Amino acid sequence: MSKEILKMTNIIKTYPMGDEDHVVLKGIDLIVNEGEFLSVLGPSGSGKSTLMNILGCLDTPTSGEYILHNKNISNQNQKELARIRSKEIGFIFQSFHLLPRLSARENVELPLIYAKFSKSERKNIAEEMLVKVGLEDKMNHRPNQLSGGQQQRVAIARALSTNPTILLADEPTGSLDQSTGKQVMNLFTELNQEGHTIIMITHDSTIAKYANRIVNLLDGMLTEGDVADA
Amino acid sequence: MLRETIKMSWQNIVNNKMRSFLTILGIVIGVAAVIALITIIQGVIDELNQQFLDIGTGKVNVQAYGTPLKRGLNNSDIERLAEIENVAGVSPNLSFSSTAVKDENVLEDITVDGKNEVYFRTTKELVSRGRNLNILDMDSKNKVAIVDGELVENLFFGIDPLGETIIVDGTTFIIVGVLKKDLHDDMIAMVSAGDSNGKVIIPYTTAMTMAGLGNITSVDITVKDTNYMSQVIDEIELVLNQAFNFKDDSFFILDLDSLVDAMEKMQSMMTSMLTGIAAISLLVGGIGIMNMMLVSVTERTSEIGLRKALGAEPKSIQSQFLIESIFLSLLGGIIGVILGLTLSYVVSNAIGMPFRLHLGAIALGLNFSAIIGIVFGWAPARKASLLNPIDALRSV
Numbered sequence: 115m116s117k118e119i120l121k122m123t124n125i126i127k128t129y130p131m132g133d134e135d136h137v138v139l140k141g142i143d144l145i146v147n148e149g150e151f152l153s154v155l156g157p158s159g160s161g162k163s164t165l166m167n168i169l170g171c172l173d174t175p176t177s178g179e180y181i182l183h184n185k186n187i188s189n190q191n192q193k194e195l196a197r198i199r200s201k202e203i204g205f206i207f208q209s210f211h212l213l214p215r216l217s218a219r220e221n222v223e224l225p226l227i228y229a230k231f232s233k234s235e236r237k238n239i240a241e242e243m244l245v246k247v248g249l250e251d252k253m254n255h256r257p258n259q260l261s262g263g264q265q266q267r268v269a270i271a272r273a274l275s276t277n278p279t280i281l282l283a284d285e286p287t288g289s290l291d292q293s294t295g296k297q298v299m300n301l302f303t304e305l306n307q308e309g310h311t312i313i314m315i316t317h318d319s320t321i322a323k324y325a326n327r328i329v330n331l332l333d334g335m336l337t338e339g340d341v342a343d344a
Numbered sequence: 345m346l347r348e349t350i351k352m353s354w355q356n357i358v359n360n361k362m363r364s365f366l367t368i369l370g371i372v373i374g375v376a377a378v379i380a381l382i383t384i385i386q387g388v389i390d391e392l393n394q395q396f397l398d399i400g401t402g403k404v405n406v407q408a409y410g411t412p413l414k415r416g417l418n419n420s421d422i423e424r425l426a427e428i429e430n431v432a433g434v435s436p437n438l439s440f441s442s443t444a445v446k447d448e449n450v451l452e453d454i455t456v457d458g459k460n461e462v463y464f465r466t467t468k469e470l471v472s473r474g475r476n477l478n479i480l481d482m483d484s485k486n487k488v489a490i491v492d493g494e495l496v497e498n499l500f501f502g503i504d505p506l507g508e509t510i511i512v513d514g515t516t517f518i519i520v521g522v523l524k525k526d527l528h529d530d531m532i533a534m535v536s537a538g539d540s541n542g543k544v545i546i547p548y549t550t551a552m553t554m555a556g557l558g559n560i561t562s563v564d565i566t567v568k569d570t571n572y573m574s575q576v577i578d579e580i581e582l583v584l585n586q587a588f589n590f591k592d593d594s595f596f597i598l599d600l601d602s603l604v605d606a607m608e609k610m611q612s613m614m615t616s617m618l619t620g621i622a623a624i625s626l627l628v629g630g631i632g633i634m635n636m637m638l639v640s641v642t643e644r645t646s647e648i649g650l651r652k653a654l655g656a657e658p659k660s661i662q663s664q665f666l667i668e669s670i671f672l673s674l675l676g677g678i679i680g681v682i683l684g685l686t687l688s689y690v691v692s693n694a695i696g697m698p699f700r701l702h703l704g705a706i707a708l709g710l711n712f713s714a715i716i717g718i719v720f721g722w723a724p725a726r727k728a729s730l731l732n733p734i735d736a737l738r739s740v
Contacts, residue, residue, distance in 0.1 A: 167734050172652075172653060197657065199655045
């Protein structure tokens with residue numbers, strides 16, 4: 115079948131809390147194939163953010179093995195993790211996280227700077243991505259001149275710019291109203307149909323349904339869910 | 345990559361104009377003060393040194409007041425001084441104020457200097473036109489004179505003075521040479537002849553007759569090799585002690601080289617003192633920069649987190665903040681240099697001293713501020729680079 119792009123085996127994450135360790139992730143096993151659109155559905159406190167940090171190579175697990183694009187992430191240093199993020203991950207955050215002083219185009223160029231693209235390449239790619247998310251007429255607008263939905267589109271364009279292995283979305287519609295949220299989700303579906311692998315983390319089951327596969331995260335444990343049930 | 349980093353740093357400075365300005369004020373004032381002080385002090389010392397150099401090093405001035413029984417030096421004393429090993433020549437100084445007359449024009453308050461041929465031999469490029477005074481002029485007490493530019497201006501009104509006659513103190517002299525302008529030819533004249541309307545140099549033998557003097561009270565002794573200066577001075581003292589029967593305070597020896605040495609010592613002392621002051625003021629400025637950078641890191645925690653999530657390595661975050669702090673302090677340094685130079689230019693003009701640009705001081709100011717940027721920017725930049733991207737992203 116399709117290619118396995120991400121594999122987590124018995125991922126455990128603990129945080130020291132007072133005298134004892136607090137176990138947040140209690141042995142996660144997860145396989146994601148290329149071209150999948152996966153929702154990780156879970157209520158707050160289930161360990162969603164922690165899982166997302168490990169998936170996004172912002173953090174390393176306490177134990178277990180995480181293989182992303184044939185590379186073992188489990189014990190890399192900060193510098194290596196930064197390089198892996200630059201190449202493999204496209205982040206989309208709930209609160210967009212755009213730099214307010216930069217234009218839409220400059221925001222999209224940001225990851226390309228760290229991926230060491232040349233100036234002209236950056237400009238071309240950024241423009242191409244903004245066209246793709248339907249913001250060809252807003253390239254030089256600053257975030258505060260854009261609506262929430264438009265800001266999230268800029269963030270999606272930014273996540274796409276380095277052509278990462280997976281798009282990692284954390285509550286992407288959390289700051290948007292329903293209809294704008296719908297538009298953003300439709301954009302995700304389109305991107306998935308184009309072949310992008312997407313992992314979306316959310317507590318909202320209606321949003322989770324846009325995916326073609328759902329896993330439930332509850333109290334640090336992962337169970338396979340059903341799109342129809344959610 | 346570096347260009348983007350520089351651009352980002354610059355934007356951050358520009359976006360916080362007021363804060364950036366206040367932050368660099370410490371550096372601006374520190375650098376400006378140092379540049380101004382170094383330039384002014386250096387200017388004064390250079391000016392004095394130049395005057396000494398004009399007089400010529402390797403010269404010893406002897407003031408021989410003598411005793412009530414014997415005023416000044418007689419010819420045999422001078423001959424004995426000239427015979428000392430390593431002495432190139434002895435030149436008597438004789439100076440009085442008088443009046444010069446040319447046709448119907450009278451010029452008061454001119455300086456009349458009596459000199460010998462040694463003076464012309466040991467003083468560089470003295471006469472611009474005409475000839476020097478020679479030994480024949482001395483021996484036969486010739487009535488020949490060399491005049492300076494000021495006297496020519498005040499008395500000749502465009503006529504070529506060479507070969508003309510001039511009456512000084514009732515004696516008629518033929519002008520055989522014209523002095524160069526702006527010549528500090530000897531220390532005594534420099535101090536005493538401030539308001540003179542002009543100067544005439546005549547053979548000292550002639551001058552002595554005119555002044556009715558038998559002995560010379562001041563001579564310049566030129567030394568061949570300045571390495572033997574102290575031996576020569578010892579010998580001079582011996583000769584003078586013998587001439588005046590070892591009487592206290594009968595003479596005074598002024599040695600230009602030791603004066604120049606003292607000046608150099610003073611200069612290096614001043615410089616190290618200024619360096620100390622500079623270090624303190626720049627330390628204070630540096631602390632200001634560090635404070636602002638720490639605030640900036642805290643403020644931009646979420647930006648740092650985002651950049652890291654987007655693939656920025658710790659190194660590139662660190663260099664962004666480091667470059668920002670170097671920028672800030674260098675900007676302060678540049679403004680400080682400009683301010684300091686302006687200040688010293690104004691002061692130099694006010695106290696009537698030539699303004700000299702001291703590249704050393706400028707380089708010092710700029711280097712110092714760049715180093716401050718690195719030293720005091722390093723810790724905040726390091727702090728930023730070590731921020732955990734998860735914590736950083738969370739703090740919105």
